[in-house]
Amino acid sequence: MSTAVAVCLPFPIAGISSRRQIPNQHFTTYATPPLRRATTRVSASSSKPIAAGETIFFDGGAHYGDLVVNLFLGFSLLWLPLTLAAVLRAYYLRYRFTNLRVSVVSGQDRSDFSYDSIKDVQIIPRFIGEWGDIVITLKDGTKVDLRSVPRFREIAKYTRDMAEGNLGPKPKASSSGPKGF
Numbered sequence: 001m002s003t004a005v006a007v008c009l010p011f012p013i014a015g016i017s018s019r020r021q022i023p024n025q026h027f028t029t030y031a032t033p034p035l036r037r038a039t040t041r042v043s044a045s046s047s048k049p050i051a052a053g054e055t056i057f058f059d060g061g062a063h064y065g066d067l068v069v070n071l072f073l074g075f076s077l078l079w080l081p082l083t084l085a086a087v088l089r090a091y092y093l094r095y096r097f098t099n100l101r102v103s104v105v106s107g108q109d110r111s112d113f114s115y116d117s118i119k120d121v122q123i124i125p126r127f128i129g130e131w132g133d134i135v136i137t138l139k140d141g142t143k144v145d146l147r148s149v150p151r152f153r154e155i156a157k158y159t160r161d162m163a164e165g166n167l168g169p170k171p172k173a174s175s176s177g178p179k180g181f
Helices: 064-073 077-092 152-164
Strands: 004-008 019-023 056-061 093-098 101-106 109-114 118-126 131-138 143-150
Touching: 056 152, 064 077, 077 093, 077 143, 093 143, 093 152, 101 143, 118 152, 131 152, 143 152
Parallel strands: none
Antiparallel strands: 004 019, 056 093, 093 101, 101 109, 118 131, 131 143
């Protein structure tokens, strides 16, 4: 049983008819699923609603200076892979520190952990201290590396305070003694 498929050429060719019969015995057809495009991009600010009573301390991405410096150094071929990493970090990475948890969104992957699970917080300054990396060690031994964080000293101090149970700045005790020199 031989079936034929008609082929229409969109342009005329001299000596060839625009309709030509091709035997279908050598071709296999497959049903292809329709293409679906992502309509929304996941970001830390819209990916998960904030719980009642949750306040945001910091919500943002990698420091813009990291991207600028790496783009400048990317003109050398040696630094090009690091430049690509900085571009991807600037585009896909988002951090959110709230009073209940730390959230890290990388593309479509999301990691949330509470302050109760934090064992240690360390900082690594980058580019004369303008931005830095924060390494958070969890109680199960997992290390979470947050790269190119702006205001990293302030965020690391807040994270340490929340992990230790200090829920905010303590009020200063008033003393009746002399103030000043």
